[in-house]
Amino acid sequence: MQVGTLFFLYNFIRGVETGMAYIFYNPNPSKKLVGDCVIRAISKLTGQEWKDVHVELCLESFEMDDMPSSNAVWGSYLYKRGYRQYVIPDTCPNCYSVKQFCIDHPRGRYLLATGTHVIAVKNGDYYDSWDSGDEVPIYYWRKDF
Secondary structure: HHHHHHHHHHHHHHHOOOOOEEEEOOOOOOOOOOOOHHHHHHHHHHHHOOOHHHHHHHHHHHOOOOOOOOHHHHHHHHHOOOOEEEOOOOOOOOOHHHHHHHHHOOEEEEEEEEOOOOOEEOOEEEEEEEOOOOOOOEEEEEOOO
């Protein structure tokens, strides 16, 4: 059992709220729900406005001759801002979910990536425009402050 799971169980028994909840988050100015998960997640992770992240990713993608939603583009964007990428061990490929990640990481800010989606996590809660808790993350980004 990982430290995060023990922390959750200890606090659950004591009645302390520990996060691990889905929180609806959609900073898109037009309230669109499709195609901008990278911008939404980075906006939550960094505290930047949606439009600022969008413009900065477009500039990054222009420099790289790629699309703003490309993993290489937003990965480069985060890396230049001090974030580092970590791979999630492939010990149970289809059973380690966003929810489990949140249990194991009750403190801190993370950007989780699945094969097709990106989710912001802050202090054990995951922020998205839909409940993506059952998705399987393959890597994450974190910045040590």
